[in-house]
Amino acid sequence: MSAAAVLLSDADNVATLLAPAKAGDDVVIDARTDEIRVRALEPIALGHKIALVDLAPGDRIVKYGECIGQATKAIARGAWVHVHNLRSVRAQAPAS
Protein backbone atom coordinates (compact mmCIF):
# COMPACT_ATOMS: atom_id res chain seq x y z
CA MET A 1 0.00 0.00 0.00
CA SER A 2 1.09 3.55 -0.56
CA ALA A 3 -0.09 6.85 0.89
CA ALA A 4 0.39 10.32 -0.53
CA ALA A 5 2.22 13.23 1.05
CA VAL A 6 3.30 16.66 -0.05
CA LEU A 7 6.61 18.48 0.21
CA LEU A 8 6.13 22.24 0.44
CA SER A 9 9.68 23.36 -0.31
CA ASP A 10 12.77 21.61 -1.67
CA ALA A 11 14.58 22.55 1.55
CA ASP A 12 12.10 20.62 3.73
CA ASN A 13 13.14 17.54 5.67
CA VAL A 14 9.57 16.56 6.55
CA ALA A 15 6.50 16.00 4.33
CA THR A 16 2.80 16.34 5.21
CA LEU A 17 0.51 13.34 4.70
CA LEU A 18 -2.53 13.86 2.49
CA ALA A 19 -3.87 10.45 3.55
CA PRO A 20 -3.16 8.32 6.63
CA ALA A 21 -0.27 5.84 6.42
CA LYS A 22 0.14 2.50 8.19
CA ALA A 23 3.49 1.12 9.36
CA GLY A 24 5.24 -0.34 6.31
CA ASP A 25 3.35 1.79 3.76
CA ASP A 26 5.40 3.32 1.00
CA VAL A 27 4.54 7.00 1.17
CA VAL A 28 4.73 8.66 -2.22
CA ILE A 29 5.81 12.24 -1.78
CA ASP A 30 4.95 14.80 -4.42
CA ALA A 31 8.04 17.00 -4.48
CA ARG A 32 7.11 18.91 -7.64
CA THR A 33 10.48 18.28 -9.31
CA ASP A 34 10.48 14.54 -8.72
CA GLU A 35 8.81 11.85 -6.67
CA ILE A 36 10.27 10.54 -3.40
CA ARG A 37 9.22 7.31 -1.71
CA VAL A 38 9.67 6.83 2.02
CA ARG A 39 8.57 3.75 3.96
CA ALA A 40 6.49 4.74 7.02
CA LEU A 41 8.01 3.19 10.17
CA GLU A 42 4.81 3.67 12.17
CA PRO A 43 1.18 4.77 11.61
CA ILE A 44 0.97 8.46 10.66
CA ALA A 45 -2.36 10.34 10.51
CA LEU A 46 -3.58 12.64 7.77
CA GLY A 47 -1.99 16.09 8.10
CA HIS A 48 0.86 14.80 10.26
CA LYS A 49 4.54 14.83 9.26
CA ILE A 50 6.95 12.11 8.13
CA ALA A 51 10.75 12.45 8.27
CA LEU A 52 12.46 12.28 4.86
CA VAL A 53 15.98 11.88 6.26
CA ASP A 54 17.60 10.61 9.45
CA LEU A 55 17.72 13.45 11.99
CA ALA A 56 19.89 13.88 15.09
CA PRO A 57 18.89 15.63 18.34
CA GLY A 58 19.20 19.39 17.82
CA ASP A 59 18.70 19.22 14.05
CA ARG A 60 16.44 21.86 12.57
CA ILE A 61 13.10 20.58 11.28
CA VAL A 62 12.27 22.41 8.05
CA LYS A 63 8.76 22.82 6.55
CA TYR A 64 7.63 25.58 4.15
CA GLY A 65 11.40 26.05 3.65
CA GLU A 66 11.56 27.51 7.18
CA CYS A 67 12.64 26.21 10.58
CA ILE A 68 9.62 24.98 12.58
CA GLY A 69 11.69 23.76 15.55
CA GLN A 70 14.37 21.30 16.66
CA ALA A 71 14.54 17.53 16.94
CA THR A 72 14.62 16.55 20.63
CA LYS A 73 15.82 13.00 19.90
CA ALA A 74 17.08 10.96 16.98
CA ILE A 75 14.41 10.65 14.29
CA ALA A 76 14.78 7.98 11.60
CA ARG A 77 13.76 8.43 7.98
CA GLY A 78 10.11 7.35 7.76
CA ALA A 79 9.28 8.18 11.40
CA TRP A 80 6.38 10.33 12.56
CA VAL A 81 7.55 13.85 13.48
CA HIS A 82 5.44 15.59 16.11
CA VAL A 83 5.48 16.98 19.66
CA HIS A 84 7.17 13.83 21.04
CA ASN A 85 10.36 14.48 19.06
CA LEU A 86 10.09 18.12 17.87
CA ARG A 87 10.19 21.31 19.98
CA SER A 88 9.75 24.99 19.21
CA VAL A 89 12.97 27.00 19.54
CA ARG A 90 11.04 30.15 20.46
CA ALA A 91 9.29 31.64 23.49
CA GLN A 92 11.84 30.20 25.91
CA ALA A 93 13.60 32.00 28.75
CA PRO A 94 16.89 33.52 27.50
CA ALA A 95 19.94 31.28 28.08
CA SER A 96 22.05 34.14 29.50
Added chain:
Amino acid sequence: MRTTFEGYRRSDGTVGVRNHTLVMSATGLTGPTAKRISSALAGSRLITTPYGSGLMGEDAELQVRALAGFACNPNVAAVLVIGGTGPHVTRIAEQVARTGRAVEALVLDDCEHDAITLTERGIRLGARLMREASRARRTTIPARELFVAMECGRSDPSSGLVANPLVGAVVDAIVDAGGRALFGETIEWLGAEHLLAARAANAAVADDIVAAVRRREQAAVAAGMDLLGNNPGPTNIAAGLSTIEEKSLGSIAKGGRSQVRGVVRIADEPPRASGLYLMDAPAYAPESVGGFVSAGAQIVLFTTGVGNSFVSGIAPTIKISGNPNACARLHEQLDFDASDVFARRTSLAVAAERLHDLVLDVASGTLTWGEILDEGEDVVSRLGPAL
Protein backbone atom coordinates in the same frame (compact mmCIF):
# COMPACT_ATOMS: atom_id res chain seq x y z
CA MET B 1 -13.57 37.89 -12.20
CA ARG B 2 -16.49 40.07 -11.11
CA THR B 3 -15.66 43.65 -10.19
CA THR B 4 -18.79 44.92 -8.41
CA PHE B 5 -21.18 44.01 -5.61
CA GLU B 6 -24.47 45.40 -4.30
CA GLY B 7 -23.96 47.36 -1.09
CA TYR B 8 -25.31 50.16 1.10
CA ARG B 9 -23.59 53.51 0.54
CA ARG B 10 -23.57 55.41 3.87
CA SER B 11 -23.68 59.18 4.22
CA ASP B 12 -20.04 59.19 5.41
CA GLY B 13 -18.97 57.54 2.15
CA THR B 14 -18.35 54.07 3.59
CA VAL B 15 -20.13 51.05 2.16
CA GLY B 16 -22.01 48.42 4.14
CA VAL B 17 -22.66 44.85 3.04
CA ARG B 18 -25.41 44.56 5.68
CA ASN B 19 -27.89 47.06 7.11
CA HIS B 20 -27.85 46.31 10.83
CA THR B 21 -29.46 48.13 13.72
CA LEU B 22 -27.40 47.64 16.87
CA VAL B 23 -28.68 47.53 20.40
CA MET B 24 -25.55 48.22 22.40
CA SER B 25 -25.02 48.15 26.13
CA ALA B 26 -21.92 50.24 26.73
CA THR B 27 -21.67 49.23 30.41
CA GLY B 28 -21.91 45.96 32.29
CA LEU B 29 -24.95 47.09 34.30
CA THR B 30 -27.28 47.29 31.33
CA GLY B 31 -26.45 44.09 29.42
CA PRO B 32 -29.65 42.24 30.41
CA THR B 33 -31.76 45.28 29.47
CA ALA B 34 -30.06 45.46 26.07
CA LYS B 35 -30.79 41.76 25.61
CA ARG B 36 -34.50 42.35 26.35
CA ILE B 37 -34.67 45.30 23.96
CA SER B 38 -32.86 43.43 21.19
CA SER B 39 -35.08 40.36 21.54
CA ALA B 40 -38.12 42.63 21.04
CA LEU B 41 -36.64 44.07 17.83
CA ALA B 42 -36.51 41.26 15.26
CA GLY B 43 -33.23 41.20 13.36
CA SER B 44 -31.44 43.75 15.54
CA ARG B 45 -27.87 42.90 16.62
CA LEU B 46 -26.99 42.84 20.30
CA ILE B 47 -23.66 44.10 21.67
CA THR B 48 -22.88 43.85 25.38
CA THR B 49 -19.83 44.15 27.61
CA PRO B 50 -19.31 43.00 31.20
CA TYR B 51 -17.03 45.99 31.95
CA GLY B 52 -17.53 49.56 33.02
CA SER B 53 -16.10 52.24 35.29
CA GLY B 54 -13.37 50.01 36.77
CA LEU B 55 -11.33 50.04 33.60
CA MET B 56 -8.15 52.12 33.59
CA GLY B 57 -5.84 53.79 31.10
CA GLU B 58 -5.39 51.92 27.85
CA ASP B 59 -8.19 49.47 28.70
CA ALA B 60 -10.72 52.24 29.35
CA GLU B 61 -9.72 53.80 26.05
CA LEU B 62 -9.91 50.49 24.18
CA GLN B 63 -13.36 49.78 25.55
CA VAL B 64 -14.82 53.00 24.10
CA ARG B 65 -12.79 52.75 20.88
CA ALA B 66 -13.94 49.17 20.25
CA LEU B 67 -17.61 49.75 21.12
CA ALA B 68 -17.69 52.93 19.01
CA GLY B 69 -15.93 50.95 16.30
CA PHE B 70 -18.72 48.35 16.25
CA ALA B 71 -21.29 51.14 16.09
CA CYS B 72 -19.46 52.91 13.23
CA ASN B 73 -18.83 49.73 11.21
CA PRO B 74 -20.09 50.31 7.64
CA ASN B 75 -22.53 47.38 8.03
CA VAL B 76 -24.38 49.32 10.73
CA ALA B 77 -27.19 51.72 9.78
CA ALA B 78 -28.50 52.73 13.20
CA VAL B 79 -27.51 52.35 16.84
CA LEU B 80 -29.36 52.41 20.15
CA VAL B 81 -26.72 52.75 22.85
CA ILE B 82 -27.66 52.32 26.50
CA GLY B 83 -25.65 52.38 29.71
CA GLY B 84 -25.63 53.04 33.42
CA THR B 85 -24.49 56.61 33.38
CA GLY B 86 -23.87 59.55 31.07
CA PRO B 87 -20.30 60.26 29.90
CA HIS B 88 -19.44 56.78 28.62
CA VAL B 89 -22.63 56.45 26.58
CA THR B 90 -22.46 60.04 25.34
CA ARG B 91 -18.90 59.63 24.04
CA ILE B 92 -19.95 56.64 21.93
CA ALA B 93 -23.20 58.26 20.74
CA GLU B 94 -21.32 61.41 19.68
CA GLN B 95 -18.84 59.39 17.63
CA VAL B 96 -21.67 57.55 15.90
CA ALA B 97 -23.54 60.80 15.20
CA ARG B 98 -20.44 62.25 13.49
CA THR B 99 -20.64 59.47 10.86
CA GLY B 100 -24.20 60.51 9.98
CA ARG B 101 -25.70 57.27 11.31
CA ALA B 102 -28.96 57.39 13.22
CA VAL B 103 -28.24 57.04 16.94
CA GLU B 104 -30.22 57.23 20.18
CA ALA B 105 -28.77 57.09 23.70
CA LEU B 106 -30.49 56.13 26.96
CA VAL B 107 -29.05 55.82 30.47
CA LEU B 108 -30.39 54.30 33.70
CA ASP B 109 -29.75 57.62 35.48
CA ASP B 110 -32.50 59.17 33.33
CA CYS B 111 -34.89 56.25 33.91
CA GLU B 112 -35.02 56.56 37.70
CA HIS B 113 -32.60 53.62 37.84
CA ASP B 114 -35.36 51.32 36.62
CA ALA B 115 -34.33 48.69 34.07
CA ILE B 116 -37.99 48.15 33.07
CA THR B 117 -38.41 51.82 32.19
CA LEU B 118 -35.15 51.68 30.24
CA THR B 119 -36.41 48.56 28.43
CA GLU B 120 -39.70 50.23 27.43
CA ARG B 121 -38.08 53.41 26.18
CA GLY B 122 -35.39 51.42 24.42
CA ILE B 123 -37.87 49.26 22.53
CA ARG B 124 -39.79 52.33 21.30
CA LEU B 125 -36.67 54.24 20.22
CA GLY B 126 -35.06 51.14 18.73
CA ALA B 127 -38.18 50.29 16.73
CA ARG B 128 -38.16 53.75 15.15
CA LEU B 129 -34.46 53.45 14.34
CA MET B 130 -35.01 50.09 12.66
CA ARG B 131 -37.89 51.31 10.55
CA GLU B 132 -35.85 54.28 9.34
CA ALA B 133 -32.80 52.05 8.66
CA SER B 134 -34.91 49.75 6.51
CA ARG B 135 -35.37 52.55 3.95
CA ALA B 136 -31.74 52.08 2.79
CA ARG B 137 -31.32 50.33 -0.59
CA ARG B 138 -28.40 48.47 -2.13
CA THR B 139 -26.66 50.01 -5.13
CA THR B 140 -23.86 48.75 -7.36
CA ILE B 141 -20.48 49.31 -5.72
CA PRO B 142 -16.97 48.72 -7.15
CA ALA B 143 -15.06 45.85 -5.50
CA ARG B 144 -12.32 48.30 -4.47
CA GLU B 145 -14.67 49.39 -1.64
CA LEU B 146 -14.23 46.00 0.05
CA PHE B 147 -12.44 45.83 3.38
CA VAL B 148 -12.00 42.21 4.47
CA ALA B 149 -10.35 40.71 7.55
CA MET B 150 -8.79 37.26 7.79
CA GLU B 151 -8.89 34.94 10.77
CA CYS B 152 -8.13 31.29 11.42
CA GLY B 153 -9.52 29.11 14.17
CA ARG B 154 -9.07 25.45 15.05
CA SER B 155 -6.40 25.22 12.39
CA ASP B 156 -4.82 22.01 11.26
CA PRO B 157 -2.14 21.21 8.70
CA SER B 158 -4.74 21.55 5.91
CA SER B 159 -5.13 25.24 6.85
CA GLY B 160 -1.56 26.05 5.88
CA LEU B 161 -1.72 23.83 2.80
CA VAL B 162 -5.09 24.87 1.38
CA ALA B 163 -7.51 27.24 3.14
CA ASN B 164 -5.00 29.95 4.13
CA PRO B 165 -3.18 30.16 0.76
CA LEU B 166 -6.61 30.14 -0.91
CA VAL B 167 -7.76 33.10 1.18
CA GLY B 168 -4.37 34.71 0.50
CA ALA B 169 -5.01 34.50 -3.25
CA VAL B 170 -8.44 36.16 -2.82
CA VAL B 171 -6.93 38.83 -0.58
CA ASP B 172 -4.27 39.57 -3.21
CA ALA B 173 -7.06 40.03 -5.80
CA ILE B 174 -9.03 42.34 -3.47
CA VAL B 175 -5.93 44.41 -2.68
CA ASP B 176 -4.89 44.54 -6.36
CA ALA B 177 -8.38 45.86 -7.18
CA GLY B 178 -7.86 48.70 -4.67
CA GLY B 179 -9.51 47.18 -1.60
CA ARG B 180 -8.22 46.73 1.92
CA ALA B 181 -7.40 43.64 3.96
CA LEU B 182 -6.40 43.12 7.59
CA PHE B 183 -5.19 40.23 9.70
CA GLY B 184 -3.90 39.96 13.26
CA GLU B 185 -3.22 37.12 15.73
CA THR B 186 0.27 38.49 16.51
CA ILE B 187 1.46 35.34 18.28
CA GLU B 188 0.86 33.51 15.00
CA TRP B 189 3.47 35.64 13.25
CA LEU B 190 6.09 34.12 15.61
CA GLY B 191 8.58 32.15 13.54
CA ALA B 192 7.33 33.81 10.36
CA GLU B 193 7.83 37.45 11.32
CA HIS B 194 10.95 37.73 9.12
CA LEU B 195 8.80 36.85 6.09
CA LEU B 196 6.21 39.51 6.97
CA ALA B 197 8.91 42.09 7.76
CA ALA B 198 10.51 41.44 4.36
CA ARG B 199 7.17 42.46 2.77
CA ALA B 200 6.83 45.64 4.85
CA ALA B 201 6.31 48.92 2.98
CA ASN B 202 9.24 50.49 4.86
CA ALA B 203 11.70 49.89 7.69
CA ALA B 204 9.39 51.39 10.33
CA VAL B 205 6.61 48.91 9.45
CA ALA B 206 9.14 46.04 9.49
CA ASP B 207 10.29 47.14 12.95
CA ASP B 208 6.68 47.32 14.17
CA ILE B 209 6.05 43.73 13.03
CA VAL B 210 9.14 42.32 14.75
CA ALA B 211 8.56 44.37 17.92
CA ALA B 212 4.91 43.27 18.17
CA VAL B 213 5.91 39.59 18.03
CA ARG B 214 8.72 40.10 20.55
CA ARG B 215 6.32 41.77 23.04
CA ARG B 216 3.95 38.77 22.96
CA GLU B 217 6.80 36.26 23.05
CA GLN B 218 8.32 38.03 26.08
CA ALA B 219 4.92 38.18 27.78
CA ALA B 220 4.62 34.40 27.43
CA VAL B 221 8.16 33.91 28.80
CA ALA B 222 7.51 36.35 31.69
CA ALA B 223 4.33 34.45 32.57
CA GLY B 224 6.36 31.22 32.62
CA MET B 225 4.05 29.90 29.96
CA ASP B 226 4.88 27.16 27.46
CA LEU B 227 3.25 28.00 24.14
CA LEU B 228 2.94 24.27 23.42
CA GLY B 229 -0.56 23.31 24.53
CA ASN B 230 -1.73 26.92 24.35
CA ASN B 231 -0.79 27.89 20.82
CA PRO B 232 -0.72 25.43 19.16
CA GLY B 233 -3.61 24.31 21.37
CA PRO B 234 -4.79 20.75 22.04
CA THR B 235 -7.03 20.65 18.94
CA ASN B 236 -4.22 21.94 16.70
CA ILE B 237 -1.79 19.39 18.14
CA ALA B 238 -4.17 16.46 17.73
CA ALA B 239 -4.56 17.46 14.08
CA GLY B 240 -0.79 17.48 13.49
CA LEU B 241 0.56 20.97 14.19
CA SER B 242 3.66 20.60 16.38
CA THR B 243 5.01 24.08 17.09
CA ILE B 244 4.00 27.75 16.99
CA GLU B 245 6.50 28.27 14.13
CA GLU B 246 4.75 25.62 12.04
CA LYS B 247 1.34 27.09 12.81
CA SER B 248 2.51 30.65 12.04
CA LEU B 249 4.05 29.72 8.68
CA GLY B 250 0.67 28.31 7.65
CA SER B 251 -1.27 31.12 9.30
CA ILE B 252 0.39 34.05 7.53
CA ALA B 253 -0.48 32.51 4.15
CA LYS B 254 -3.97 33.99 4.57
CA GLY B 255 -2.37 37.42 4.09
CA GLY B 256 -1.37 36.52 0.53
CA ARG B 257 1.74 38.07 -0.96
CA SER B 258 0.91 41.77 -0.94
CA GLN B 259 3.07 44.44 0.62
CA VAL B 260 2.31 45.07 4.32
CA ARG B 261 1.34 48.74 4.51
CA GLY B 262 1.22 49.14 8.27
CA VAL B 263 0.54 47.71 11.73
CA VAL B 264 -2.46 49.06 13.67
CA ARG B 265 -3.52 48.68 17.30
CA ILE B 266 -6.47 46.49 18.19
CA ALA B 267 -9.80 48.06 17.12
CA ASP B 268 -8.05 50.85 15.18
CA GLU B 269 -9.11 51.43 11.60
CA PRO B 270 -6.21 51.17 9.14
CA PRO B 271 -5.70 54.08 6.73
CA ARG B 272 -8.35 54.37 4.01
CA ALA B 273 -5.64 53.81 1.34
CA SER B 274 -5.85 50.39 -0.31
CA GLY B 275 -3.55 47.60 0.80
CA LEU B 276 -2.82 44.88 3.33
CA TYR B 277 -2.52 45.84 7.03
CA LEU B 278 -1.73 43.94 10.22
CA MET B 279 -3.40 44.31 13.62
CA ASP B 280 -1.32 43.71 16.74
CA ALA B 281 -3.90 41.76 18.74
CA PRO B 282 -4.69 38.52 20.58
CA ALA B 283 -5.20 35.38 18.50
CA TYR B 284 -8.29 33.99 20.24
CA ALA B 285 -11.08 34.28 17.66
CA PRO B 286 -13.71 36.32 19.57
CA GLU B 287 -11.15 38.97 20.64
CA SER B 288 -9.37 38.96 17.30
CA VAL B 289 -12.48 39.14 15.10
CA GLY B 290 -13.95 41.76 17.46
CA GLY B 291 -10.85 43.88 16.82
CA PHE B 292 -11.28 43.60 13.04
CA VAL B 293 -14.98 44.47 13.13
CA SER B 294 -14.31 47.48 15.38
CA ALA B 295 -11.71 48.53 12.80
CA GLY B 296 -14.44 48.59 10.14
CA ALA B 297 -14.02 45.28 8.30
CA GLN B 298 -17.18 44.46 6.33
CA ILE B 299 -16.51 40.74 5.85
CA VAL B 300 -14.38 38.18 7.70
CA LEU B 301 -12.71 35.33 5.79
CA PHE B 302 -12.35 32.68 8.48
CA THR B 303 -10.35 29.55 7.73
CA THR B 304 -10.52 26.44 9.85
CA GLY B 305 -9.09 22.96 9.79
CA VAL B 306 -11.38 20.79 11.90
CA GLY B 307 -14.22 23.34 12.20
CA ASN B 308 -15.01 26.47 14.20
CA SER B 309 -18.49 27.93 14.61
CA PHE B 310 -17.59 31.42 15.90
CA VAL B 311 -18.67 34.32 13.69
CA SER B 312 -19.14 38.08 14.00
CA GLY B 313 -22.71 39.31 14.33
CA ILE B 314 -21.90 42.49 12.40
CA ALA B 315 -19.55 41.34 9.64
CA PRO B 316 -20.69 38.26 7.68
CA THR B 317 -18.06 35.60 8.36
CA ILE B 318 -17.26 33.17 5.56
CA LYS B 319 -16.01 29.80 6.84
CA ILE B 320 -13.49 28.01 4.66
CA SER B 321 -11.86 24.61 5.16
CA GLY B 322 -9.71 22.28 3.09
CA ASN B 323 -9.91 19.37 5.54
CA PRO B 324 -11.85 16.59 3.76
CA ASN B 325 -13.21 15.16 7.04
CA ALA B 326 -14.44 18.56 8.27
CA CYS B 327 -16.00 19.36 4.88
CA ALA B 328 -17.87 16.04 4.95
CA ARG B 329 -19.19 16.73 8.47
CA LEU B 330 -19.91 20.45 8.65
CA HIS B 331 -22.29 21.23 5.79
CA GLU B 332 -24.14 23.92 7.75
CA GLN B 333 -21.00 25.55 9.13
CA LEU B 334 -18.54 25.74 6.25
CA ASP B 335 -19.52 28.24 3.55
CA PHE B 336 -16.71 27.14 1.25
CA ASP B 337 -15.52 23.57 0.79
CA ALA B 338 -11.91 23.52 -0.43
CA SER B 339 -11.36 19.78 0.11
CA ASP B 340 -11.06 19.31 -3.67
CA VAL B 341 -7.92 21.45 -3.50
CA PHE B 342 -6.57 19.29 -0.66
CA ALA B 343 -7.26 16.18 -2.77
CA ARG B 344 -5.45 17.92 -5.67
CA ARG B 345 -8.46 17.62 -7.96
CA THR B 346 -8.81 21.41 -8.28
CA SER B 347 -6.06 23.99 -8.56
CA LEU B 348 -5.75 26.72 -5.96
CA ALA B 349 -6.22 29.36 -8.69
CA VAL B 350 -9.57 27.92 -9.82
CA ALA B 351 -10.82 27.60 -6.25
CA ALA B 352 -9.67 31.18 -5.52
CA GLU B 353 -11.91 32.49 -8.31
CA ARG B 354 -14.86 30.58 -6.85
CA LEU B 355 -14.14 31.97 -3.38
CA HIS B 356 -13.75 35.50 -4.75
CA ASP B 357 -17.21 35.18 -6.33
CA LEU B 358 -18.63 33.95 -3.02
CA VAL B 359 -17.15 36.98 -1.23
CA LEU B 360 -18.93 39.30 -3.70
CA ASP B 361 -22.16 37.28 -3.35
CA VAL B 362 -22.04 37.53 0.43
CA ALA B 363 -21.20 41.23 0.13
CA SER B 364 -24.36 41.56 -1.99
CA GLY B 365 -26.61 39.85 0.56
CA THR B 366 -26.19 36.07 0.29
CA LEU B 367 -26.35 34.77 3.86
CA THR B 368 -23.55 32.82 5.53
CA TRP B 369 -24.35 29.75 7.66
CA GLY B 370 -23.26 31.71 10.72
CA GLU B 371 -25.86 34.41 9.97
CA ILE B 372 -28.63 31.89 9.32
CA LEU B 373 -27.86 30.02 12.54
CA ASP B 374 -27.33 33.27 14.49
CA GLU B 375 -23.89 32.28 15.82
CA GLY B 376 -22.71 35.89 15.77
CA GLU B 377 -21.13 37.66 18.71
CA ASP B 378 -18.94 40.75 18.94
CA VAL B 379 -16.80 41.31 22.01
CA VAL B 380 -14.11 43.69 23.21
CA SER B 381 -10.67 42.41 24.26
CA ARG B 382 -8.96 43.39 27.54
CA LEU B 383 -5.38 44.53 28.08
CA GLY B 384 -4.67 44.71 31.79
CA PRO B 385 -5.98 44.86 35.38
CA ALA B 386 -9.06 46.83 36.42
CA LEU B 387 -9.89 48.80 39.56
